[in-house]
Amino acid sequence: MTHSAHTNPGRSTRVATALLLVATVLVGLMAGLFFAFxxxxxxxxxxxxERTYVTAMQNFNAAIDGNALFGTAFVVALLTAAASAxxxxxxxxxxxxxxxxxxxVAYLVVLVITFAVNIPLNNELAGAGDAAKLTDFGLVDxxxxxxxxxxxxxxxxxxxxxxxxxxxxxxxxxxTARR
Numbered sequence: 701m702t703h704s705a706h707t708n709p710g711r712s713t714r715v716a717t718a719l720l721l722v723a724t725v726l727v728g729l730m731a732g733l734f735f736a737f738x739x740x741x742x743x744x745x746x747x748x749x750e751r752t753y754v755t756a757m758q759n760f761n762a763a764i765d766g767n768a769l770f771g772t773a774f775v776v777a778l779l780t781a782a783a784s785a786x787x788x789x790x791x792x793x794x795x796x797x798x799x800x801x802x803x804x805v806a807y808l809v810v811l812v813i814t815f816a817v818n819i820p821l822n823n824e825l826a827g828a829g830d831a832a833k834l835t836d837f838g839l840v841d842x843x844x845x846x847x848x849x850x851x852x853x854x855x856x857x858x859x860x861x862x863x864x865x866x867x868x869x870x871x872x873x874x875x876t877a878r879r
Contacts, residue, residue, distance in 0.1 A: 713876060716791060719784035720800065720872055724865040726777035727807055731858035738855050742848050750840045754831035757843070761822040774814075778807050781865070788868075793875045799868035806861040810854045817850040 741760070745753050764770050781804035788797035821843050828839055 712787070712791065716784065716787045717872070717876075719780050719787060720796075720865070720869060723777060723780035723784050723800070723803070724862070724869060726773050726780065727803065727858060727861045727865055729773055730777055730807075730810070731855065731862050734851055734855040734858055737851050738848075742844075742851070746844070750837040751831045751834065753840055753844075754825060754828065754834060754837075757822075757825055758831065761826060765822075774811075778804060778811060781807055781861070784868075788872070793872065796868045796871045796875060799864045799871065803861040803864035803868065806857045806864065810857045810861070813850050813854055813857075818847060818854075821847045821850075 745756055748756065781800055785797050785801040785804050788794075788800055824839065825843055828834055
């Protein structure tokens with residue numbers, strides 16, 4: 701006979717713990733990636749000429765687009781946070797669920813910004829072709845400000861999500877220690 705999560709609270713707690721930890725790590729990795737772009741990559745590229753800027757951004761975007769590990773982490777961060785929020789709510793840990801739910805919503809907004817702003821800009825830059833052959837760099841000026849601003853928003857939202865997940869972990873620890 702198999703035990704469901706409802707008949708085996710220990711299993712349910714292990715799954716809830718794993719989901720919360722995975723969500724926290726993945727959101728932390730995404731926050732770190734966006735932060736690294738804000739504080740090092742974009743300021744460094746701002747000092748480069750336009751051709752170097754275009755070539756570098758095209759290369760960064762191609763590396764990320766073709767990276768299954770990145771794509772998996774990017775999406776699974778939301779899925780594990782949402783699943784964790786549901787499990788915490790069902791497990792009666794309402795305070796934990798609220799914090800994890802807030803993290804999931806903040807991270808969902810990160811995905812919306814990415815798909816609505818950053819990816820279309822990346823695609824436009826990729827469509828410009830070989831940077832060595834570009835003659836109109838107006839695209840670069842439009843790209844720089846909008847992309848960087850959207851990335852700062854992603855960093856702030858991921859940091860807020862990570863903070864909410866950290867709070868959820870603290871509350872989760874207290875709630876499960878009482879059992």
